[in-house]
Amino acid sequence: MTINSNSIYKEHILELYRHPKNFGSLEKPTHKAHEHNSLCGDEIIIEVKVANGKIDEIKFNGQGCAISIAATSMLTEKIKGIEVEKALKLSKEELLDELKIPISYARLKCVLISIDTLKKALEKK
Amino acid sequence: MKTKENFPIFKNNPELVYLDSAATTQKPQIVIDTSKEFYEKNNASPNRGVYDLSENATKKLNSSRKIISEFINSNENEIIFTKNATESINLIANGIVYLIPSKKDEILITEMEHHSNILPWQSLAKKLNLKLKAIKINENYELDLEDARKKISDKTAIIAFSHASNVLGTINPVEELIKLSKEKNILTVIDGTQIVPHKKIDVKNLGCDFFVFSSHKIFGPAGVGILYGKYDLLDKIPPFNKGGGIVKSVSLEKAEYLPPPEKFEAGTQNIAEIIAFAEAINFINNLSFKQIEKHEEELYNYAIKKLKKINNIKIYNPEKNSVPLISFNLENIHCHDIATILNDDKIAIRAGHHCAMPLMKTLKVQGTCRISLSIYNTKEDIDKLIQGLEKAQEVFKQ
Numbered sequence: 257m258t259i260n261s262n263s264i265y266k267e268h269i270l271e272l273y274r275h276p277k278n279f280g281s282l283e284k285p286t287h288k289a290h291e292h293n294s295l296c297g298d299e300i301i302i303e304v305k306v307a308n309g310k311i312d313e314i315k316f317n318g319q320g321c322a323i324s325i326a327a328t329s330m331l332t333e334k335i336k337g338i339e340v341e342k343a344l345k346l347s348k349e350e351l352l353d354e355l356k357i358p359i360s361y362a363r364l365k366c367v368l369i370s371i372d373t374l375k376k377a378l379e380k381k
Numbered sequence: 382m383k384t385k386e387n388f389p390i391f392k393n394n395p396e397l398v399y400l401d402s403a404a405t406t407q408k409p410q411i412v413i414d415t416s417k418e419f420y421e422k423n424n425a426s427p428n429r430g431v432y433d434l435s436e437n438a439t440k441k442l443n444s445s446r447k448i449i450s451e452f453i454n455s456n457e458n459e460i461i462f463t464k465n466a467t468e469s470i471n472l473i474a475n476g477i478v479y480l481i482p483s484k485k486d487e488i489l490i491t492e493m494e495h496h497s498n499i500l501p502w503q504s505l506a507k508k509l510n511l512k513l514k515a516i517k518i519n520e521n522y523e524l525d526l527e528d529a530r531k532k533i534s535d536k537t538a539i540i541a542f543s544h545a546s547n548v549l550g551t552i553n554p555v556e557e558l559i560k561l562s563k564e565k566n567i568l569t570v571i572d573g574t575q576i577v578p579h580k581k582i583d584v585k586n587l588g589c590d591f592f593v594f595s596s597h598k599i600f601g602p603a604g605v606g607i608l609y610g611k612y613d614l615l616d617k618i619p620p621f622n623k624g625g626g627i628v629k630s631v632s633l634e635k636a637e638y639l640p641p642p643e644k645f646e647a648g649t650q651n652i653a654e655i656i657a658f659a660e661a662i663n664f665i666n667n668l669s670f671k672q673i674e675k676h677e678e679e680l681y682n683y684a685i686k687k688l689k690k691i692n693n694i695k696i697y698n699p700e701k702n703s704v705p706l707i708s709f710n711l712e713n714i715h716c717h718d719i720a721t722i723l724n725d726d727k728i729a730i731r732a733g734h735h736c737a738m739p740l741m742k743t744l745k746v747q748g749t750c751r752i753s754l755s756i757y758n759t760k761e762d763i764d765k766l767i768q769g770l771e772k773a774q775e776v777f778k779q
Contacts, residue, residue, distance in 0.1 A: 263725060265718070265776050274779065296717050296733040296748045297741060319747050321715035322777075363721065 264357040265322065272326035277333050280315045289377035293324065293369050295362070300328055302373045311335050311343055316373075321366055323359070328370035330354055340378055346371060382676040384668065385757045389413065398728040398762045403547055403575060403706050403753030405597045409664050416602055416657040426649050428626055438652055445659035446642075452662045453573075453592065453609060454583040461608040461615070461642045462650055466574045467497040469593035469608035470541070472645070473570055474501035476618035477539060478509065480568055485538035489567075491516040491524055491553070492743050493546045496736040498572045502541055511538065518743060522549045522699045526557065533561045539568045544576035548735045548751065550703035552576065559588050568614075574598055578755065579677060579704045581670045584609055600665065601658035604651050615641035622647040673756055680754050681705040684763045691770055697749055705754035708735075711770065714777045716748045722776060723769040730766070 285303035292299050298320040305313040314332045331351055335343040348368055352359060359367055385391055387409040390399070399407060419441075425434035427442040443457075450457045463469045488502045492515045506513040517528045524542075533540065540562050545552045555571065562569050570591040573582060578599045584592050591614075596605035610618075620627055620638055624647030629637040638644040665673070684707060688696060693712035711719060716732035723730055733748040734741045741748060752766060 263776070264721065270777065296715075297738055298715075298747055321717045323718070360721075363717070366717065 264359065264363070266357055269322055269326045269355070269357060272329045273322040276316075276325050276329035278315050278329065278336070279317060281317055282313055282315050285313075285315075287377040287380055289373050289380065290318075291369055291373040291376060293320070293365050295365050296321070298324055298366075298369065300324060300369050300373045302328070302332070302370075302377050304374075304377055306340055306378075309341070310339050311337060316370075320369070323363055323366040324369050327351060327355060327367040328373075331370040331374060335374070344375060344378055346374075382668075382672060382756060384409075385759070387411070387664075388757050391757065394727070396727040398726075398765050400728065400730045400752040400754065400758070400762065400766060402578070402755035402758075403598065403704075403751065404731055405603070406578065406600050406755055407757060408602065409600055409661070411664055412601060412657045412661045415660040416653045419653040419656055424653070427652050428643075429649075441656050442650060442652055445655050448659040448662050449607060452582075452666070453577075453607075454585050455592075455609050456612060458640070458642055459609055459612050459615065461610070461645045462655055463593075463606040463608050464604060464651075465597070465606035466572060466593045466595040467606070469606045470497055470570070470572065471501045472608060472621045473591050473593070473610070474505045476621055477568060477570075478505070479618050480614060481509075481538045482566070485536055485567075486510075487512045487514055487534070487536045487538060489514050489516065489532055489537050489540045491542045492518050493524070493549055493551065493737065493740050494541075494543055495547050495572065495574075496738070498541055498543060498570075499739065502539070512536075515739070516542070518549075518551075518740075522697055523551055523702070524553050524558075526554060529558060530561065533558075533565060533567065535565055537562070537565060537567045539570060541570040541572070543572040543574070544582075545579070545704045545706075546737075546740075547575050547706070548708050548737050548740055548749065549697055549699065550706035550708070551699050552580075552702045552704060555587060555589075563588065575704055575706070578665075579670075579673065590614055596654070596658040596661065599661060601661035602654040605654045605658045608645075610641070612641060615645070620644045620647060624648045668756065676756060677705040677754060680758055680760065680763065681707075683760055684752065684754065684766075687763055687767050688770075691767065692774070694770075697744060706751065707753075708749040708751045710746060710749055711774060713779075714773055716750045718777070719750050719770065719773045722773040723766070726765065726769050726772075728766055728769050 282303040286306045287304040290301045300318040302316045316328050388407045390407045425438045427438040446457050446460050450460045517525045519525045569589045571589045573592050573594040577594045592609040594607050597603040627644045627647045695710045697708040720732035731751045
């Protein structure tokens with residue numbers, strides 16, 4: 257039994273799973289949201305501190321698979337410091353491109369939970 | 382047991398290791414052929430026309446009902462065709478209000494139920510302002526009978542529980558629970574979905590009031606479910622759905638309904654698949670439960686033994702009185718990551734919460750991996766699973 261070359265478990269994904277960036281929580285977030293993945297019950301919490309219309313600080317926590325943790329880690333890195341309006345426009349394609357792995361239809365939710373949680377947080381008044 | 386060749390899915394997917402029969406079983410050739418043949422040669426609406434094709438469809442519907450009723454030792458007029466077990470439970474939950482004595486105000490379920498045996502009761506409890514309680518499980522992943530004895534009381538109107546758990550595999554002490562319930566005049570609803578493919582069921586002997594299961598989890602087609610109910614209880618419940626085929630006479634003001642089961646089967650039935658389901662039952666009868674149990678027990682014991690040898694595995698199974706279904710987790714690897722890695726080698730397992738989120742909370746996990754075995758599985762399937770799990774650990778090693 258060999259490791260499939262099409263495997264989504266590339267080293268950069270596994271590395272982010274083991275050592276995710278921006279994992280934790282903020283003391284006084286201005287925006288916060290919590291989402292569940294209906295497929296597996298995983299949960300992701302994203303906390304954001306917005307200052308001058310920009311994402312000043314961002315942290316996430318929760319429990320998830322390698323894909324959802326790696327994707328959320330990547331997302332938080334990508335939007336740190338950018339304008340909230342720009343962050344809200346981030347598309348799933350951009351994130352999928354960045355992940356550089358073939359995601360099956362069934363596992364798409366594991367990637368999208370990060371964007372969904374972020375948008376839910378930022379859209380909250 | 383040489384049954385694999387009866388299942389064309391394995392001819393078309395020679396590498397497939399199918400370990401998800403608790404979600405849906407594969408279909409034997411005879412079931413597929415029966416459905417196809419009905420549409421090609423015999424298609425007509427039953428209970429409607431007086432022409433030969435329709436009459437034959439009616440006869441087939443009735444003979445299928447007979448085969449299925451004999452399978453669980455009920456009377457023919459106590460078997461109602463539904464869409465699936467979920468619909469069966471929802472129909473009972475909607476109709477049972479006519480059977481609840483006014484002084485009773487509690488519904489009892491268990492912590493290990495599938496959402497389909499929680500949500501209809503949760504909703505009914507809210508609607509009628511009843512309390513919903515759940516019997517706990519113990520550290521051996523069995524139902525806590527002490528807790529059951531405490532919670533089964535004069536206040537309990539309904540008890541609804543699974544005969545076998547779809548996550549833990551645990552076969553519940555059904556006889557004991559029914560006995561305790563009958564002493565308190567409690568209506569008993571059993572979700573038999575996970576037991577019927579594995580053990581002979583006799584509803585008369587059990588003495589339960591309602592018993593439900595799905596065709597597609599016992600080698601039959603999807604889209605057919607069974608609701609068994611004691612005739613005198615069914616007789617007291619008005620029709621769930623109103624429509625064609627359930628009345629003696631109708632005026633614009635009122636209707637006189639047919640007796641059970643017809644009064645519960647409004648609209649044209651899923652006739653081809655009901656007939657195919659009866660063929661699935663014939664298929665099981667021909668194999669015999671004696672053979673099925675022997676094969677499955679051997680496989681289950683082999684699987685448990687092999688799984689326990691894996692490092693850092695946590696198994697959620699009572700290891701006795703279990704259907705051939707085992708849930709587990711590997712430390713530090715998410716169940717969906719394991720399932721994805723196994724899929725690379727065409728090994729199909731289920732991962733996630735298994736529609737049992739309250740049980741996941743009790744187990745303190747987000748989800749589990751689950752393998753569920755059936756008559757077409759072999760020891761080689763288990764060996765491949767074990768290799769796949771070792772591979773997952775290799776991929777995720779720190």
